[in-house]
Amino acid sequence: MISRLPIEARQVRPMTPGWAIALITVLCIAGPSAAQSGSAGATTLPSTIPLFPLQDVVLFPNTTQPFHIFEQRYRAMVADALEGDSIIGMILLQPGHEAEYEGRPPIYVVGCAGVIIKAEKLPDGRYNILVRGAMKFRVLSEDASRPYRLAEVEALSEALQLNERPLLAERRQQLEQTVLSVWPQARLPASDVSDGEVVDGLSLVVPLEPAHRQELLEADGLVERAFRLIRRLRENDSVQL
Numbered sequence: 227m228i229s230r231l232p233i234e235a236r237q238v239r240p241m242t243p244g245w246a247i248a249l250i251t252v253l254c255i256a257g258p259s260a261a262q263s264g265s266a267g268a269t270t271l272p273s274t275i276p277l278f279p280l281q282d283v284v285l286f287p288n289t290t291q292p293f294h295i296f297e298q299r300y301r302a303m304v305a306d307a308l309e310g311d312s313i314i315g316m317i318l319l320q321p322g323h324e325a326e327y328e329g330r331p332p333i334y335v336v337g338c339a340g341v342i343i344k345a346e347k348l349p350d351g352r353y354n355i356l357v358r359g360a361m362k363f364r365v366l367s368e369d370a371s372r373p374y375r376l377a378e379v380e381a382l383s384e385a386l387q388l389n390e391r392p393l394l395a396e397r398r399q400q401l402e403q404t405v406l407s408v409w410p411q412a413r414l415p416a417s418d419v420s421d422g423e424v425v426d427g428l429s430l431v432v433p434l435e436p437a438h439r440q441e442l443l444e445a446d447g448l449v450e451r452a453f454r455l456i457r458r459l460r461e462n463d464s465v466q467l
Contacts, residue, residue: 270381271339271361275315276303277368277375279331284439285316285338287359287384288426295353303374304345304353312342315363315377318440330375335365336382336444359426362443384447386422394421397452401428404459425452434458 278293278300285291295304307314317337340357347353362382369376386394398421402414405428415424429442429451438458445451 271363271379272311272313274369274376274378275313275339275363276307276372277315277317277333277337277365277377278303279317279319279333279375281319282436283316284318284430284436284443285340285357285359286426286430286443287338287361288420288423289359289430290343290356291316291340291359291430292354292356295355299373301351301353302372304342304355306372307342308345313339313360314342314357315339315365315379316357316359317365318436321437330368330370333365334440334444336440337363337365338443339363339379339381384422386448390447390449391421394425394449394452397421397449397456398424401425401452401456401459404456405432408459408462422448425455429455432459 283291295301303314315337316339318334320332320334338359339361340359342355343358344356345353346355362384363379364382366378366380369378401424405412406414415427425448429439432455434442442451442454442458445454
């Protein structure tokens, strides 16, 4: 599990090399429990899910993320989710959302649905929750009948084809080598951590701008996500791909 401070909305701050190394090391030594589920694409989604839009957080399948829920509308969202299937759709707000934040500001079309796997309700009605990324989705339309946002969605499976597995393993090796070239003190993942968990986990924790992380989420599968992350890290480190 990746350990971070609980968040609902936070500003992007550049990570120091030490913090980047620490986050990557936590991911790498976490082992298979980082995903707590099967392969990406194993979960089916209902046709309508609640949306939790944030300004700088992108959830990925195969990862977990803690959140502190304090806005009234999102307290209601969590309460309703816990009474049902515990699924919420994490989605990124588009740039320029600030003027409309209290209403329904523009969002990206692709997000990641997560399952609330742990929830603590505080005495004043706030929540601390832990969300496990399950499956990508695309927003088709929205329903304004609740205080929080509801969306009709279609699931975007990232299940690997047999012929993709060797290429993903190769991309994982390239990604790990790139991580070490940028952060030499980072520890590499154990061999029993799956290729998909490594790609998605690093996509979550390496220091990137939200829009760049969104580009990773929107990649057409794990192989393409790994390629994009390698390219982004090498660009940031002034290394040619």
